[in-house]
Structure formats: C-alpha cells, structure tokens
Amino acid sequence: MAENKGIMVYGEIVDGKISSITTELLGCGRKLADELKEDLSCILVGDKLGDAPKQTVAYGADKVYTAEDPLLKEYQTDSYVAVMEKAAKDLSPKIILFGQTSVGRDLAPRLAFRLGASLSMDCMELSIDPGTKLLHQTRSVYGGNARATFTSEIFPQMATVRQKAMSPLAPDESRKGEITPIKVELDPAKIRTKVLETVKEEVVGVKLEDAQAIVAGGRGIGGPDGFKQLEDLAKVLKGAVGASRPPCDNKWVPDTMQIGLTGKIVTPELYIAVGLSGASQHLAGCSGAKNIIAINKDPEANIYKEARFGVVGDWKQILPAFTEKVKELLAG
Amino acid sequence: MPLNMIVCCKQVLDPEAPPASFKIDPSTNKVIPPPGVPPVVSPFDEQAVEAALRIKDQQGGKITVLSLGNNLLRDVVKKPLSMGADELILLEDEAFEGGDSWSIANALATAIKKIGEYDLIFCGRQAADWDAGQVGTGIAEILGIPSVTVAKKVEATDGKAKVERVISDGYQVIEVTLPALITVSNELGEARYATLKGIMAAAKKQPTVWKPADIGLEPSQIGTAGRRAKLLKLFQPVKEGKCEIIEADTPAEAGTKLAAKLREAKVI
Ligand SMILES: Cc1cc2nc3c(=O)[nH]c(=O)nc-3n(C[C@@H](O)[C@H](O)[C@H](O)COP(=O)(O)OP(=O)(O)OC[C@H]3O[C@@H](n4cnc5c(N)ncnc54)[C@H](O)[C@@H]3O)c2cc1C
Ligand SMILES: Cc1cc2nc3c(=O)[nH]c(=O)nc-3n(C[C@H](O)[C@H](O)[C@H](O)COP(=O)(O)OP(=O)(O)OC[C@H]3O[C@@H](n4cnc5c(N)ncnc54)[C@H](O)[C@@H]3O)c2cc1C
DSSP states (O other), X not given: OOOOOSXXXXXXXXXXXXXXXXXXXXXXXXXXXXXXXXXXXXXXXXXXXXXXXXXXXXXXXXXXEEEEOGGGSSOOHHHHHHHHHHHHHHHOOSEEEEESSHHHHHHXXXXXXXXXXXXXXXXXXXXXXXXXXXXXXXEEXXXXXXXXEEEOSSSSEEEEEOTTSSOOOXXXXXXXXXXXXXXXXXXXXXXXXXXXXXXXXXXOSSOGGGXXXXXXXXXXXXXXXXXHHHHHHHHHTTOEEEEOHHHHHTTSSOGGGBBSTTSBOOOOSEEEEESOOOOHHHHHHHTTOSEEEEEESOTTOGGGGTOSEEEESOHHHHHHHHHHHHHHHHHX | OOEEEEEEOOEEOOXXXXXXXXXXXXXXXXXXXXXXXXXXXXXXXXHHHHHHHHHHHHHOEEEEEXXXXXXOOHHHHTHHHHHTOOEEEEEEOGGGTTOOHHHHHHHHHHHHHHHOOOXXXXXXXXXXXXXXXXXXXXXXXXXXXXXXXXXXXXXXXXXXXXXXXXXXXXXXXXXXXXXXXXXXXXXXOOOOOOOHHHHHHHHHOOOEEEOGGGGTOOGGGSGGGGOSSEEEEEEOOOOOOOOEEOOOSSHHHHHHXXXXXXXXXTOO
C-alpha cells in the first residue's frame, strides 16, 4: 500500500456553497498540513458541485477531489461510504477530517469501521505530536464534564470536528489549487436505503446558528406561552430564540431549537439563559458564546458558573422590565 | 408480522448528576463515581428499548437486550426487562474494560451473530458517558447490514423499516431494508415506566452471562488489547466562573439594572 500522506477534509455543500464547518475544517487542516509539510486536500461529493471546488481552494485546499453523480444527489450512507472508501484507498491520506454534522455523524463511523481505522468524534482540538507526528484528538466526553485526548497508530487517522470549534482562514480568491474529478462507480442495487421525504422546519427571522444574540429558555419557562415572551426579547435584540432539551421534548418549541451536545452549537455575542440550569450537555452547545447572562431562581444553578452577569429570581418578574429597558436603550 | 429485535443497552454513570459532583482520578484516567448516585441505563438506550417495544405492541415479536461491561448492577441492567423486553444477555468480564468503540462494537456484533436471528437491532445515538456515537454504526458495518442513525420514529412492514431521521433543520423519512440497525434519539419521546408487573417479572428472570470465550473472542480482540484508539489523557476543563450577580430591591428593578449593566459593558 502507498504511504499515507496528507490531510483530507470531507467538504459539505449547503445551498450551493461550502458550509461554514467546511471552511473551519479547511482552516484547521491547513495548520496541520503545514506542520506536517504535507498537502491539504478537500473531497466534495454530490450531484452538482458548481463553484464549491473553487471555494475550497480559496479557503486553503491545495487539491480538490470531486465526486459528481446523479446518484449522489442526497446523502445516503451506502452510496457516500462507497465513494469515500474508494477515495481513501486510492488517495491514502494520513488524516481525514469531517464536520460533526448530520452527515459527518453518520458517514465517519461507518467509513472508519469499513477501513479498519480509528476515529474520534466531536473533537474540539487537534494537534500533531511533535515526536511521533501522530494526530492528537481531544474531544468532550461525559456530556462536556470532561475532555479526553486520543491517538491512533492506524492510518488514516480520522476525526469529526465540533462546529465552530476551529477558525476558518480568510478566503483568498487568488490561491491556486488543483481540481481533480474522481470516477464514481455506484451500483444502485447496493444502496439499501431510500429517502422518501425531507421535511424542513421553517425558520422565521434569524437562524439560530447565525444569530449574534440568543435568548434561550429551559424547563423553568413552563410552557409555550412563556416562550412568546422570550421571542419579544429576541426581536428587540434582532436575535433568535433557542432552548434546552426539556422544552423540545415537551413540544413547547420545535426540536430544531435545541442547543447543546445533541442539538445546535452556537457562538453568539450574547446568550441570555432563562430558566435553564446549565447542565453540561446544554453548555456544550453555548459555552462558546462571548457573554452568557443567566436568569434563574436558584442561586446555586450551574449556569452561574459560565455566566458573566446574572440575576437571581423568578424570570416572569424580571424579564418584562429587562426587555423594556433593553428596548429603550437600543432605541436611544 | 412478529419481529426479532435486539437492543444494545449500556450501563453508565448518571449523566444528570450535578456537574459539581463530577470528579476524575488523573492517575488512572478514570471517573470517580459520585457517591450516592447510582448508575443508569444510558437514556438514549432506554429510548431504543421504547422504539422496540412500540413495534412489539403493534405486531408482536421478541426483544433481546444486550449489555456489555464489568460488574454490571443487576437492578440497573434489568430495567429494560421490567419495561417489557423478553430476554437479557450480559457480556460481562473484567477483560472488556478499557476497550474502544471498535473492540466494543466487535464484541457486541459477535454476540449478535451468536444470537443468530434478528430483523432489527436498536442502539442509542450515543452513550451518555463517552458520547462517541460510533458503536451502533460499527455493529452494522461488522454485520454487513444497513443502518439509519438518529431516529425519532421507526415502523416496520414487509421486510422494510420506515425511519424518521433527525437532521439539524428537520427530519428525513428513510426506508431501509431489513435486517437493519437503527440508532435512536430523544425526539422519539419518553421511554415508558416499568410497571409493577414488569418489575416482578424481571425479578424472576435470570440474565444469560457470556464470557469472551463463550462467543469465541480472543483476549487480543477485547479491552485494552483490542483497541485501535488509545486514550492518552482524561481531564476536566478549567472554568474561571466569575459571575457578577445584579441585585436590587425588586425583581423588576434587577431586570432594569441588568439591561443598564449590559449597556455599560458594551454587550448591547
Ligand atoms: C477506563 C477506560 C478506558 C478507556 N480507554 C479507551 C481507549 O483507550 N480508547 C478508546 O477509544 N476509548 C476508551 N474508553 C472509552 C470506550 O470504552 C468507549 O466506551 C467506547 O469508545 C465507546 O464509546 P461510547 O461508550 O460513547 O459508545 P457509543 O458509540 O456512543 O454507543 C452507541 C450505542 O452503542 C451501544 N453500546 C455502546 N456500548 C455498549 C455497551 N457496553 N453495552 C451495550 N451497548 C453498548 C448503546 O446502544 C449505545 O447507545 C475507555 C473507557 C474507560 C472507562
Ligand atoms: C447524552 C445526553 C445528551 C443531552 N443533550 C442535550 C442537549 O443537546 N441540550 C440540552 O439542553 N440538554 C441535553 N441533555 C439534557 C441535559 O442533561 C439536561 O437534562 C437539560 O439540559 C436540562 O434542561 P433545563 O436546564 O431546561 O432543565 P432543568 O435542569 O430542570 O432546569 C430548570 C431550571 O429552571 C429554573 N427555574 C424554574 N422555574 C423558574 C422561574 N420561574 N424563574 C427562573 N428560573 C426558574 C430552575 O431553578 C432550574 O435551574 C442531554 C442529556 C444527555 C444524557
């Protein structure tokens, strides 16, 4: 077998553009590649890749491999794993990075087991050991209460990376990169799943992932009506409303509003946590926020360990006056 | 049509224990179990049991639960039986300790091969302690069957399953041929409580215990010896934690003061 060389990023495309996690992976991959003095490549899989290959070059890739086929229109485990298996075997990268996304969570483990390689999920830090040149993979475990660092001597070394944990490079349109189509040979009979329907939750206003201000409610909000008050505040702040898991489980708000380890990862300037205790699994999704503000009736709540400012008391009595004052300040 | 179902359930430290009680022994890279907080079946795995029970309620079938570990507490691992599962098999041995996703998936897949017949295998989307989210998919790959991950609804008919798979902005409806492995997420809804009758029935059932040799596993394939990923370090991230609490005579005043404070600190 060829010697394993280079870093490969699995790129994702959303609405015709490479997704933000892809730019983050390229930023992180670039650093690792420079340290190893090896190439950074990006592989893109889909039915129509359009401009995406060029974008990945601008964000740091030396080489782009494109796998385009009508059968790859939608992500399906069997077809995508087959493409990636062939690419990994033909191109023998030393390291493959994925985003911790709906696709990465599904694709990366299946591929790792097929290749007989090892994989760390949801990494927050990646580095090259100066001595062994092996990849050190640090990920959150125990719901965010702890971190664990893993390594492996089996190639390719694989990792999925938490969204917003790494910084992208500023895009440079003048960067040069080599774009190489790879041959896709898929047998439709070997795809054992079929996507019957994709149902997307309509988002009105700012998307949670993009919001610079988030008002998040927890079990203490008590029901869907309470969330209307959070919406009022979010509107004033031109932000979005999020939630801990119980409001989603209780159907007060849609599941897509969940923030945390198994929900969305957000890094706004301002995160106002109302009636949520700050469980480690929730904080995993918001601890990257610049300023966390806590409103909780329990002074011992864990959220105060993460917050910069807080008020202790019943949110129902605090929030209206707070919202009023914020409105006044922002108007003036 | 009645289905043969297998659910993999892991015993974990209670993930909802207060974060302040979480401690690590750095010399052994192990978590010190918080005193007085008993372990639980990993919550997503309980929901995986629930997914299987819903199918059994509809069309009948048999549910076998598989748990791998060492010194498993019978009261904990028997919980799926008291919810309505039929059989419990424990892969229990000291040698399983310190394994990785690969060696654990391999041991579970080997046990599943020994069980023989199955239409559906359920796992949690991720274990609530190590949060890897790999073992389920790994079992499917080793067995050579398709998998659908992060399910919130599962129905089975005519050799196929229809699965609602949660994605970040909604969900997809996916049809998969059986046998298949499904990993279950909390959006499935709460797992049922054990009934008194269930608890009594579970108390009478003895789990089957398999040692590595019973399923034909060599010592080199399990635990620390069989791992591909090496744990170098387990540690707790340092938190600064200096929250400024805004106080006032009334809650409303505190709210107003908080807003003013945010302006002063240039946060808004
Ligand atoms: C002392 C110690 C040392 C360790 N050393 C290493 C190491 O060197 N390298 C390493 O990679 N990891 C190591 N680990 C962690 C490792 O054991 C993880 O448990 C493993 O990586 C699987 O990840 P997970 O438990 O998060 O399972 P996931 O992949 O998140 O599990 C998904 C699903 O699979 C099923 N499942 C998983 N485990 C079981 C089980 N035991 N019984 C029944 N069903 C199960 C459940 O349905 C679960 O919901 C160590 C752990 C300990 C305690
Ligand atoms: C594997 C795993 C993954 C998970 N993933 C996630 C995840 O992605 N996101 C997530 O959020 N959770 C997740 N959880 C669940 C998590 O462990 C907690 O259970 C959850 O975050 C708690 O939500 P909460 O803070 O809203 O509720 P609680 O912990 O019940 O807290 C409610 C808070 O509201 C306060 N309160 C009540 N009434 C009022 C009032 N009138 N005024 C002011 N304060 C009030 C209380 O003092 C309390 O602090 C996960 C759990 C596991 C095991």
